[in-house]
Amino acid sequence: MSTETTTAPEAHVRELDMLRFATAGSVDDGKSTLIGRLLFDSKSIFQDQLDSVEKVSTERGNDYTDLSLLTDGLRSEREQGITIDVAYRYFATPRRKFIIADTPGHIQYTRNMVTGASTADVALILIDARKGVLEQSRRHAFLASLLGVPHIVVCVNKMDLVDYSEEVFEDIRAEFSDFAAKLRVKDMSFIPVSALVGDNVVERSENLSWFKGSTLLNHLETIHVASDRNLVDVRFPVQYVIRPQQNDARDYRGYAGTVASGILKPGDEVMALPSGLTTKIASIDTADGPVDEAFPPMSVTVRLEDEIDISRGDMLCRPQNAPTPTQNVDALICWMDESTPFVPGKKYAIKHTTRWARAVAKDLTYEIDVNTLHRNREATSLELNQIGRVQLRVTQPLFADAYQDNPLTGAFILVDEATNKTVAAGMIGQLPHEV
Structure with a gap:
């Protein structure tokens, strides 16, 4: 097996679109194994990480490399064989950067799942093909819709244990779709996979030749999320007021923060809340220098043409579209x-x-x-x-x-x-x- 890590050049990766996705589902549905397979098959792990996983797998008596250990990093998780805390992993392909949140499936860790999914663009809900749609599957689907996750991908896992049955997959698709009709779900897809074997995760599999959709990784690379992030006009909460003390920068006054929504450009008219005073943007600075525009989730410093009273906790917005x-x-x-x-x-x-x-x-x-x-x-x-x-x-x-x-x-x-x-x-x- 090839274990070398391939990464795009730094400048190119920085320009790629970012996708955040969270796994969810019942205990033992294979969430951590699926993430491990994604990282391994996309060559996004280092040799020393693989060596460590192989060592622990051998110590546990497994005759295979347990890829779930790439995310189940806590000792208590490995001992119990379940995910307890939210584990975050990062990787990139030539088409997109990814942040993965591997969330717990057990009901007692609902708060952890809420935390991990709260910033996700996509929720990956895993269902064990042998067990079908369980109570936990419905619970996590509801939580994902409650948190406003715009895209849900239902991965029917462990297809190798049901002889890659198309009928089993279609029955699960129908049952889950009936339940999801009660929820606020913008976009939902179904993909059959075997995380342990690797079928249809990164590469297509002859075992699932009846499935005409894309592989999981290809679906994640191509799903459109940019329009999900600007549902209202400009919102710029002020995190910090920057006033350098150097002699050559004493006239500098900037307002630092993260763009929550909308697009900011020099020359745009903005309103400061709660004062209600209006002014225009003089410039927008970043750690790499001035930029012509700022958009979510950029962290920037905004300079204004007029000196108005603004402090941490205030907000910049459009005068004609301010929050109440x-x-x-x-x-x-x-x-x-x-x-x-x-x-x-x-x-x-x-x-x-x-x-x-x-x-x-x-x-x-x-x-x-x-x-x-x-x-x-x-x-x-x-x-x-x-x-x-x-x-x-x-x-x-x-x-x-x-x-x-x-x-x-x-x-x-x-x-x-x-x-x-x-x-x-x-x-x-x-x-x-x-x-």
């Missing part, structure tokens, strides 16, 4: 604290984009059963990994959009001020369909 400041937040939250539940009346710190404020929990409207999509309106609290719709009152206005319109300006976290622990992740105005 709000202190009443209607949101879905995933509770992440194992020691204390969410209960109405408690106070938290809230972080939205770059702005910090304090929030009080006004009401818990309902808790959602992520397996059945049932809404429990009798719930009085949220425990670890539970998801519910809540009402918050915030001490300072938030410049927010609905999560479904802009995940960056529609998301927030809640922090327990006593422990400084992040206790919840929230999505503003994102509501599932009635079921």
Whole structure:
């Protein structure tokens, strides 16, 4: 087997489009093995990594190289044979750069899955061909749709264990499609694979000659995601005000941050929130020098023609398309604290984009059963990994959009001020369909 690593030249890779995808599915569906196969067959691992995996595989008594060990890096994960934490891996092909989030399948790690999928362009949901669509499969599909992941790819794995049966694949496709019809899913594809053997992951397989679609890697290389990222106009949360102290740069005042949506260009008119003052962009700087435009997810420093009062937590936007400041937040939250539940009346710190404020929990409207999509309106609290719709009152206005319109300006976290622990992740105005 060839184990050399092939990478595109640095300048070329930097210009490639970026795709973030997260794996999801039931325990033992082969998520980590699939990622290991992608990395191995695309020649994106180093020899010392492979040597380490082969050594551990031998120590465990396997007669094959267990590629899942490339992502299951924690000792406890290897001992139990399951993924516990979110593992991130990076690789590139000549056509695209990838960031992979390998998320846990076990229900007790729902919060980890939410974290890993929250920034994904694509959710890869694995289904064991022998077991079909399980409760966990539906749960992760619901969470992916809840998080606004625009593309779902259902990988029917372990096809080698069902004799590469087309009938088994089609039955799973039909059952999953019926369930997904209840969800907000923009784009969904089905691909049969065998991660362990390598069928249809990177290379086509004669064993799956009846399948006329593309391989998994080819599908990931060609799926269009650019239009998913600009659902609203310009949003530029200010992270830091740059005022160099050197004698030759004392007149420099720039506002650093990450472009959340839209395109910024020198000469564009912008409004600063919360002041409402307007001005024009004088220049846009990066670590590599000035640029003619900035777009998501670029980190840039914006200089303005006029000196107006702007500080961390403020936002630049278009004057004619500004978000409506709000202190009443209607949101879905995933509770992440194992020691204390969410209960109405408690106070938290809230972080939205770059702005910090304090929030009080006004009401818990309902808790959602992520397996059945049932809404429990009798719930009085949220425990670890539970998801519910809540009402918050915030001490300072938030410049927010609905999560479904802009995940960056529609998301927030809640922090327990006593422990400084992040206790919840929230999505503003994102509501599932009635079921």
